[in-house]
Amino acid sequence: MPRYLIPIGGNEEKSANSEIFQEMVALAGGPKARVVIVPTASEDPKDRGRDYQQLFLSFGPEAVDVVHIGERPDAGSEALAEIVSKATLFMFGGGDQLRLSSLIGGTPLHKALLERYQSGSCVIAGTSAGAAVIPEGMIFQNNNFRSFRKGGIEMTKGLGLIHDTIFDTHFVERSRISRLVHAVSTNPAMLGLGIGEDTGLLIEDETTARVIGAGTVIVIDGSAIEINDVGYVENGNPFALTNVIYSVLTPGVVYDLKQRKVIDPGPIAPPPSLIPR
Numbered sequence: 001m002p003r004y005l006i007p008i009g010g011n012e013e014k015s016a017n018s019e020i021f022q023e024m025v026a027l028a029g030g031p032k033a034r035v036v037i038v039p040t041a042s043e044d045p046k047d048r049g050r051d052y053q054q055l056f057l058s059f060g061p062e063a064v065d066v067v068h069i070g071e072r073p074d075a076g077s078e079a080l081a082e083i084v085s086k087a088t089l090f091m092f093g094g095g096d097q098l099r100l101s102s103l104i105g106g107t108p109l110h111k112a113l114l115e116r117y118q119s120g121s122c123v124i125a126g127t128s129a130g131a132a133v134i135p136e137g138m139i140f141q142n143n144n145f146r147s148f149r150k151g152g153i154e155m156t157k158g159l160g161l162i163h164d165t166i167f168d169t170h171f172v173e174r175s176r177i178s179r180l181v182h183a184v185s186t187n188p189a190m191l192g193l194g195i196g197e198d199t200g201l202l203i204e205d206e207t208t209a210r211v212i213g214a215g216t217v218i219v220i221d222g223s224a225i226e227i228n229d230v231g232y233v234e235n236g237n238p239f240a241l242t243n244v245i246y247s248v249l250t251p252g253v254v255y256d257l258k259q260r261k262v263i264d265p266g267p268i269a270p271p272p273s274l275i276p277r
Helices: 019-027 045-057 072-076 078-086 097-104 108-118 177-186
Strands: 004-008 034-038 063-066 089-092 123-127 137-142 153-157 165-168 191-195 199-204 208-213 217-221 245-249 254-256 261-264
Touching (some): 004 191, 019 045, 034 045, 072 078, 072 108, 078 108, 097 153, 137 165, 153 177, 165 177, 191 199
Parallel strands (some): 165 191
Antiparallel strands (some): 004 199, 137 153, 191 217
């Protein structure tokens, strides 16, 4: 069975007309979907969980559960294990990604999610912080104005549902290019994906990624980097980086994460001379 990840850049449209939510529910089984929402990252998880629950219910799935994880033992409860064993869509809400990684990483819930995802039984989605925690590498703190200086970001390990990849969110709206470039500089094997607001990536089998929603996804590819002195300069000093490949993907574009190239350009606008008048 195919495996699906859907990281979202945050501030997504929350209505029955949302392409992102339509895609999520459809892939999870439509009327047979069983949705689990984890609003743990939020400062107000009860309200956030209730809002998402009402939204998902508007799509007519079989079930929508909200799971509150306030401490690590919560992620190992038998009741939670029962819910997760039947889930076809698991969604992490936004907030602080470190709350998610620190409370869920290495727990029975983490193991169950990996197993459900790897078997193709459950779509894993997340918005904002909930997207940032999905891959192996996770940015959790930075000073945007110092990100081109060594030490300007802090990283840790995410949940590892996809490897050699970093997701950054609210990307264009919060001018986060410098921190994603910095993250990629620390290990250019990692592909940086900066996801704009109200925009998602539909990733199939950790190989192809189709842009959905209303905005753009910026790709930071370090595979061709030639000069990179981030490992030599002192903390606080600027570092040099050359031959970084930068791509802008719009809705409908399909990108191959392994080959690191566009394999379907999607509905790109024609040149002005070809537009009927």
